[in-house]
Amino acid sequence: MTARIAGIGAYVPENIITNDDLARIVETDDEWIQSRTGIAERRISSSEDTGMLAAEAARRALDAAGMCAEEIELIILGTSSPDNNYPSDACMVQAAIGAVNAVAFDISAACAGFIFALNLAAGLFQAGIYRTALIIGAETLSKVTDWTDRGTCILFGDGAGAAVLKADETGVMEMLMGSDGTKGDALKCTSRTLGNFLTGTEPRMGYMTMDGQEVFRFAVKKVPESIEILLKRSGMSREEIRYYVLHQANRRIIEAAARKLGEPLGKFPMTIERFGNTSSASIPLLLNDMVEKQMLKPGDKIILSGFGAGMTWGAALLEWQPG
Numbered sequence: 001m002t003a004r005i006a007g008i009g010a011y012v013p014e015n016i017i018t019n020d021d022l023a024r025i026v027e028t029d030d031e032w033i034q035s036r037t038g039i040a041e042r043r044i045s046s047s048e049d050t051g052m053l054a055a056e057a058a059r060r061a062l063d064a065a066g067m068c069a070e071e072i073e074l075i076i077l078g079t080s081s082p083d084n085n086y087p088s089d090a091c092m093v094q095a096a097i098g099a100v101n102a103v104a105f106d107i108s109a110a111c112a113g114f115i116f117a118l119n120l121a122a123g124l125f126q127a128g129i130y131r132t133a134l135i136i137g138a139e140t141l142s143k144v145t146d147w148t149d150r151g152t153c154i155l156f157g158d159g160a161g162a163a164v165l166k167a168d169e170t171g172v173m174e175m176l177m178g179s180d181g182t183k184g185d186a187l188k189c190t191s192r193t194l195g196n197f198l199t200g201t202e203p204r205m206g207y208m209t210m211d212g213q214e215v216f217r218f219a220v221k222k223v224p225e226s227i228e229i230l231l232k233r234s235g236m237s238r239e240e241i242r243y244y245v246l247h248q249a250n251r252r253i254i255e256a257a258a259r260k261l262g263e264p265l266g267k268f269p270m271t272i273e274r275f276g277n278t279s280s281a282s283i284p285l286l287l288n289d290m291v292e293k294q295m296l297k298p299g300d301k302i303i304l305s306g307f308g309a310g311m312t313w314g315a316a317l318l319e320w321q322p323g
């Protein structure tokens with residue numbers, strides 16, 4: 001038994017923020033952002049939080065799979081912008097959609113969150129513990145973005161994507177996950193604190209900081225390396241892989257991965273131009289886009305690959321068999 005994606009759903013806030021909009025608040029311009037990242041615009045939430053975006057994506061994934069919320073046994077939500085320390089966003093989704101029979105929890109693996117959720121669910125299916133799951137990547141990174149920092153604020157966007165998983169003989173065929181905590185400072189978002197009454201420590205804001213070049217180098221190394229490992233383990237050739245569905249962080253990272261793998265860029269679909277980097281939501285948002293464009297056929301073999309803060313990375317090779 002393994003985990004098969006039975007349905008995909010996605011949801012993004014309606015407000016579109018263009019590069020020109022950002023050029024009015026930091027020193028940047030459309031040409032720089034497009035040429036360095038491939039991003040033209042992103043969605044930014046004005047009133048919906050991570051849990052709300054996640055719940056809507058989850059409803060759409062359930063519709064696509066033709067299932068009702070009561071049938072779900074497990075909800076795993078990956079996010080790097082949770083609404084609260086607790087309760088988890090997964091528990092909020094459970095309540096919002098009425099998945100009364102599910103166990104629900106969040107995982108913190110940043111942009112690799114959706115892959116970690118998929119692999120964790122697949123492992124639990126393989127162990128025979130659960131047979132249905134909802135996995136979600138959801139973010140409102142706009143609330144932890146430093147809007148005075150042009151090195152980060154131009155990159156990120158809000159959104160959510162979800163997949164319904166069913167236990168089956170086909171689906172996830174190979175998976176891989178990794179972490180390197182020694183590189184944790186390269187991409188960081190500190191917690192908000194109210195200070196400490198014993199030491200007189202001041203309250204602290206929580207916001208994102210990033211060493212862009214270090215993260216870039218890390219991604220360009222780890223993404224192709226993970227894909228090569230999955231290909232080797234599965235005994236499959238590159239020709240048998242229909243698409244590489246990569247975390248949408250930067251168009252140049254995706255181009256570099258394609259070059260290293262010796263694969264044509266056409267096998268690397270992208271949504272980065274419209275949504276920016278939506279962290280854990282980027283892979284399911286892209287999968288949903290591919291489904292809408294009817295790019296995937298039953299039996300297609302695809303590789304998903306993500307990386308992010310931690311540092312973390314993960315990949316999965318799967319057979320596409322929705323329904």
Ligand code: UT7
Pocket residue numbers: 027028029032033036037111150151152154187210211212213215216219249250277279307308309
């Ligand atoms: O999900 C994982 C999350 N993060 C990532 O994947 C990020 C990976 N890294 C990147 O995508 C890239 O490193 C960035 C897009 C963040 C930056 O691109 P870069 O080509 O690495 O630029 P850089 O940091 O080397 O900066 C080059 C120049 C600098 O100016 P000087 O020192 O050469 O005068 C920056 O100050 O570009 C400047 N710069 C900007 N200029 C206009 C940095 N940000 C901007 C900006 N607009 N927004």
